[in-house]
Amino acid sequence: MTEERILIVGAGLSGAVIGRELALQGHKVEIVDSREHIGGNCHTERDASTGVMVHVYGPHIFHTDDAEVWDYVNGFTTFLPYKNRVKTTSGGKVYSLPVNLHTINQFFGKTFRPDEARAFIEEQADKTIADPQTFEEQALRFVGRDLYEAFFKGYTQKQWGCSPTELPASILKRLPVRFNYDDNYFFHKYQGMPENGYTEMIGRILDHPNITVKLATDFRREEADGFDHVFYSGPLDGYFDYELGRLGYRTLDFERFTYDGDYQGCAVMNYGDVAVPYTRITEHKHFSPWEEHKDSVCYREFSRACEPGDIPYYPIRLVEEKAQLADYVALAEREAGVTFVGRLGTYRYLDMDVTIREALDTARLYLARKAENAAMSTFLNPPL
Structure with missing residues (x-):
């Protein structure tokens, strides 16, 4: 050649x-x-003052089959080894994501077994929606209004800058609920x-x-x-x-801050309430759990429309x-x-x-x- x-x-x-x-x-x-x-x-680069490996443009977690x-x-x-175990703050309480059996039992104050939880969520679902066209309809059809408003509505509105009624159902491709206690965010082999x-x-x-x-x-x-x-x-x-x-993109702004100690006890904390302007806080030392650092580097993450000169992240x-x-x-x-x-x-x-x-x-x-x-x-x- x-x-x-x-x-x-x-x-x-x-x-x-x-x-x-x-x-x-x-x-x-x-x-x-x-x-x-x-x-x-x-x-990625190592922060000079804390020694923490920082994901400069937000966290990237490798997962694949x-x-x-x-x-x-x-x-x-x-x-x-690293498994992404996300938490979310909603209505003044902390829950586990993705929505799983622990989340359901905690949110509704129940002690359901898997089959009981599945039947309960099916009762919550809006069965009048036969063919979901929007993100909101898809969520209401599968999980019902209470879980939708606590865990999906506000976060999605902040992430995409519009009402979930304006987003296609395809964004929420699968039933976003697990009827066991698996809180690993991803399901890939590697x-x-x-x-x-x-x-x-x-x-x-x-x-x-x-x-x-x-x-x-x-x-x-x-x-x-x-x-x-x-x-x-x-x-x-x-x-x-x-x-x-x-072309339309969403971009991210990061409000970086350091903390003397462990700020939130996990790598990713989502914020589902619309009243909280950021979508999540990431604490970067927890992305390298094999390392030990006294201090932390954290990002508050804000999503907005991408403008000329911004870094494009998510195609709309x-x-x-x-x-x-x-x-x-x-x-x-x-x-x-x-x-x-x-x-x-x-x-x-x-x-x-x-x-x-x-x-x-x-x-x-x-x-x-x-x-x-x-x-x-x-x-x-x-x-x-």
Whole structure:
């Protein structure tokens, strides 16, 4: 295979994994990133004053059923056991999430066994809603008004900046209740945290003689001319200088504070009441339970509409955005020599394991297409 010059925009998980896979095959890879560090929103750094490993852009917890992806990340760092056990404060009391048998018994003052709890929740459900269309209808149909208003309504309204009556039912895909005492937030086979943070892991992925990384470097489309192919993990609308307008995102603001001791006794405390302006508080030393630190670094997390200059976190993907997205996809598919990847490049919310899986598959598809002298796809998985 002829050696090619590859440009990758973004030094997060997508760019790092694609870059390494292509570098291993002898291609020369240049990666540019507008930030002054690698890792994108997964960036971690150790706080100088407390020694705590901080998830700078909010917590990232690795969980997957994909054995190949699990083996891949463990090839670059040691993942230590971590299970996400979330608590929530609602109506002046603390409960366990996701809603489970303990939550139900505590909330309703009962001592239900699993079958009793299941029958009780079914009685609470609004059976008049045959075909839920909105988030609120979906929640009312499955858990009833009391649990919905305590654990879902306020948090969702703060997270998305609109009434749950305006959100599609698909956001609440499954019955959000467990009829046992399992309070592990995720259900995947492999769960853990990198021993020394994600930035170290991504740095090792990028550590190859065929990879050059340029930080604090903005990408301009005309700069792609000297390369054989571009993999772009920045915002899809940003690639086209927002000529069709900006796609809708939610962004996050963090109010960082330190505490002498243990602030809340857990890594994540949600706040379900609308009167509390933040959605949750994260205490970062609890994301590394194998370490001991006297002091804490905490984030109060606020969600709001993303504006120019903000970091986009969550694609909104409601009706208006999907129509605009279709126009951007049409523009992208007319581009030659560029593949859009990752959460921003495809305007889809992706967990880390899915991001890595798609990056591996994208690199392999590119190598296969080159071997066949065929054109590379604009998207591995179309955004719509």
